[in-house]
Amino acid sequence: MELRVERGRLTAYDTGDVAISLQPGPDLKPGDVFTISVTSNHDGQLVLLDVDAKGMATQIFPNTLAKKITSLTAGQPLTLPDPYYGFDFEAEGEGENMLVALVVEDDVDLTPVVPKEQGLSHKIDAREALSDIVARLRKVWTGDAENRGTAWYAGTLKYRID
Numbered sequence: 001m002e003l004r005v006e007r008g009r010l011t012a013y014d015t016g017d018v019a020i021s022l023q024p025g026p027d028l029k030p031g032d033v034f035t036i037s038v039t040s041n042h043d044g045q046l047v048l049l050d051v052d053a054k055g056m057a058t059q060i061f062p063n064t065l066a067k068k069i070t071s072l073t074a075g076q077p078l079t080l081p082d083p084y085y086g087f088d089f090e091a092e093g094e095g096e097n098m099l100v101a102l103v104v105e106d107d108v109d110l111t112p113v114v115p116k117e118q119g120l121s122h123k124i125d126a127r128e129a130l131s132d133i134v135a136r137l138r139k140v141w142t143g144d145a146e147n148r149g150t151a152w153y154a155g156t157l158k159y160r161i162d
Contacts, residue, residue: 017041018101018155020048026159028091035089036060036099039077042153044103046072047114047133048080049126053095057126060099063119072103091161098158100126102133105151106141 021037028034038046038061048061061078065085072078081089104110113132118124141150 016155017153018103020099020101020155020157022099022157022159026157028159028161030091030093030161032091032161033088034091035079035081037077037079038072038101038103038155039075040072040101040103040153040155041074042072042103042105042151043074044072044105044152045108045110046078047102047104047110049100049129051098051100051126052093052123053097055126056123057100057129058123059114059119059129061119062114062116063121064116065120066116094161096158096160098156100130101155102137103153103155104137105153106143108136108139108141108150108152110136 017040019039021039022028023035023037024032036048038048040046046061048059049057050060051057061080066080066082081087110133113129113136137150137152139150140147
């Protein structure tokens with residue numbers, strides 16, 4: 001997957017290995033309640049960011065409200081918020097947003113760049129956050145008999161709030 005910021009907007013090209021869906025759909029009105037589901041073709045740890053039209057991101061997952069921070073299982077959707085959150089996601093603002101899901105198959109420690117304490121609590125610069133994450137993922141994986149690139153996959157979903 002390639003992620004770039006062009007003219008202040010995040011552009012992403014994904015491989016189809018990670019699917020994101022938004023219920024009730026990608027066209028929302030302010031105040032609409034929605035859920036996000038992520039399904040991967042690969043097992044791995046999930047990082048989910050919501051990037052607004054201004055290039056600011058909210059870390060949706062991992063977060064402190066998720067009672068279980070577990071790896072994704074291939075083919076099994078993870079829906080957020082789950083019943084343990086105690087609240088719903090509600091659409092706010094206007095414009096085109098993008099959900100970016102990264103699934104990391106190898107055991108890479110991403111907590112320095114995506115600590116669960118940061119999730120849902122404040123806006124971060126999407127460009128900086130994704131650059132930090134991708135820099136960690138581009139390092140050579142030495143956990144196998146042969147050195148190789150880290151196994152990670154990505155998916156995106158654009159949605160609108162009008």
